[in-house]
Amino acid sequence: MKWLLVGAIVVATTCADLFQTAGMKRHGEIHDFRLGALGRALGRIVQNPLVLVSVLFMAASFGAFLVLLSITDLSFAVPATAATYVVETILARLLLKERISGKRWTGALLVAFGVVLIAL
């Protein structure tokens, strides 16, 4: 049951992150951190269809995460779901056309190995 939940979280989180990144890049860089400006930015963000789709995936991921937290340790639940790192780095390259240097690949791989150890 707990691995089924981990799988659901990984898939939903990956979709959410890809849509969110595409949506926020389309929105443009946030450069004004005054409260009013942040509020206006939030107003524009919630009208962004890509971000809205990402929110749906985030909600699904969060629901599964809540159930997972109720049946297992925090020190297992959070690291186990980090399997998204490798999948997302690959998809960031393929779908978002990000250029990923050898250093970044190495870093992401180290993170992935760490996650595997934690999940043992």
Next chain:
Amino acid sequence: MSAHSRPLGLKTFLVGAVVVVSNVAGNALLSRGLKGRAGIFSSGPVGWVELLLNPWVTIGISLLILWAFSRMTLLSWADLSYVLPLTASGYVLTVLAGRVFLAEQVSWQRWAGSFLIVAGASLVGGTPIRTTRRRRKAP
């Protein structure tokens, strides 16, 4: 070195710190409120409302909302493949929070894995924060 290729600006560092701290604290509080209460998810709307009224869960969710917004803010100028490993430092802090605040038994594998994650995150900290074409600033 131009601002475009600067490895880690102060703005990125501060927003990244908010992302990590709000995520770790939010998850720890949620775990405190949810552990051993799996039955509540199948108990219908009354149980769900009861769950949302649990202060651990309420504060935990509030912190995770802060996490989501600060992360979206960070993603507005930084690559996803940069943000993901940078915020991975939250994993070791989460394991630490589980051990210290929730008295969880943490194996050596989990500790070793945490250090690998920190190593990976540190490696990525020295790479440019954006590799795709620069977009216009939001109005």
